[in-house]
Amino acid sequence: MDPIARLTEALTKLPGIGEKTASRLAFHILGSSEEYARGLAQAILDVKERILLCSVCMNITDQDPCRLCQDPDRSEEVICVVEEPNDLYAIEKTGSFKGKYHVLHGVISPLEGIGPDEIYVNELLNRLKGGKVKEVLLATNPVVEGDTTALFLKEQIRPLGIRVTRIARGIPVGGDLEYTDGATLTDAIRGRQDL
Numbered sequence: 001m002d003p004i005a006r007l008t009e010a011l012t013k014l015p016g017i018g019e020k021t022a023s024r025l026a027f028h029i030l031g032s033s034e035e036y037a038r039g040l041a042q043a044i045l046d047v048k049e050r051i052l053l054c055s056v057c058m059n060i061t062d063q064d065p066c067r068l069c070q071d072p073d074r075s076e077e078v079i080c081v082v083e084e085p086n087d088l089y090a091i092e093k094t095g096s097f098k099g100k101y102h103v104l105h106g107v108i109s110p111l112e113g114i115g116p117d118e119i120y121v122n123e124l125l126n127r128l129k130g131g132k133v134k135e136v137l138l139a140t141n142p143v144v145e146g147d148t149t150a151l152f153l154k155e156q157i158r159p160l161g162i163r164v165t166r167i168a169r170g171i172p173v174g175g176d177l178e179y180t181d182g183a184t185l186t187d188a189i190r191g192r193q194d195l
């Protein structure tokens with residue numbers, strides 16, 4: 001297969017990229033500088049080779065603990081729990097949350113055989129035993145699995161004497177944090193309620 005066809009085919013495997021777009025991207029890369037092409041290729045390789053999970057918050061990072069966990073300007077007293085790294089980035093982009101995070105890497109879903117042990121629940125509970133945390137903000141997506149996971153976590157966290165809040169319902173039911181606009185997400189965080 002010629003290089004352009006190979007690149008086009010590889011690009012069509014990306015989410016949301018059809019054949020037409022893939023072809024356009026491939027020709028764009030062909031026409032770009034060698035420096036850009038090398039940088040792009042290296043960035044793709046680095047994602048696979050240099051990314052690991054932060055041992056504190058479980059977010060993806062290239063250093064452990066990650067920059068967010070090490071940031072002294074972020075409050076240790078509030079932890080925002082999200083499903084996936086993408087959700088964390090969506091909230092970070094709004095700039096409306098200045099605490100720490102915890103990434104579950106999934107949700108509890110009995111139908112799919114995913115229980116609390118299959119996601120990073122124990123890591124969260126262990127973090128809470130340090131005594132510094134005063135509030136856990138549950139920012140799982142407002143769909144059945146996200147709600148189930150939030151309720152499960154509430155049951156586990158309440159006995160520790162820590163306040164448990166849930167992002168407000170500004171986010172459309174069945175919606176995804178990742179695709180929620182920044183203003184709505186900011187409102188949802190500011191308007192969080194006790195669960």
Ligand SMILES: [Zn+2]
Pocket residue numbers: 054055056057058059065066067068069
């Ligand atoms: Zn971290």
